[in-house]
Amino acid sequence: MMLLLGAALTALPLCLVFIIRLYIVLKTGPNHKPGAKGPVAVLVVAGSGGHTTEILRLLEYMSAAYTPRHYVIADTDRMSEEKICTFEKFKQQSDSKSQFTICRIPRSREVHQSWSSSVVSTLNALWYSLPLVFRIRPDMVLCNGPGTCIPLCVAGLLLGILGMKKVLIVYVESICRVQTLSLTGKILYPLSDYFFVQWSSLRDKYPKSIFLGRIV
Template identity: 25%
Template sequence: MKHAADKKNLKICLVGSSGGHLTHLYMLKPFWKDKNRFWVTFDKEDAKSLLEGEKMYPCYYPTNRSIKALIKNTAIAWKILCKEKPDLIISSGAAVAVPFFYLGKMMGAKLIYIEVFDRIDKPTMTGKMVYPIVDKFIVQWDEQKKVYPKAINLGSIF
């Protein structure tokens, strides 16, 4: 990341599926509220309602185990990341995070992944896919450190 003096100017991409993943990211508001930010999520009513007034880009869904969705979201990620050039990408899943993380890494962004709260002793597919490339991998349970040894347990977001 840039110098500490640049933290206010930090540009953040918050990317995740709508529903619980988006709720997790939204609960980080004390961190992102005074930062330059944009969101990438599903174009669904819950997301539009929660993110009213926020800069939001829609991504393709459904994503679960779909090569078609991965290809479409990789193209979307390329366009958005080239335009926005974030310094930091944060996600709590799910699959839409993968192309944003891999392309973001290639473009020099720092990556923070937060493993979901309800997966205690097994990795998520997205977690497994991004774990090797992230700068920080956050878990919410000590038990998750057995699955992700390099992770940092910051406790529950809830």
């Protein structure tokens, strides 16, 4: 009993430091406009099906400053890579300096997977996300809802908590979410630097969110 109490007392200061650092990271915005000081390295989280289609539509309207683009897809996703390569082929026709990579990590949650087992699979995805994000050190994580983005955003936040780099978390809620946020959106709402919704009804419910109309 005394050993457990001693361990708890030892861990308490570390937990307090972690919470304080997390608060500072979440409250500290970018010190300059993205792209104002050169290229912006973007980690783009692509999900299977509609998520990938929407995120690629969004990237069509982003300037050439957002490069290189590091796409991350689930290891069981067989369709997104082809879509990304097709998109980047056309992208490079107008910008020969455009660069991209495609990386894979384990999926956080499969369709119809139980919530209890998804905790284990999410931790497994985080195990692969940490070294990936620490190696890439992106300026921004851009995502729009697939569960795979949660461990990647956590890894990006950890870079800031450790004082290594401030990584912007930019979340765009899917256009199909009209009245309520997706589960991923609810988790990342308090953690994101910019949180975009595509319906005014969501903007009214979530005051931190940004409504610019239909953007994808």
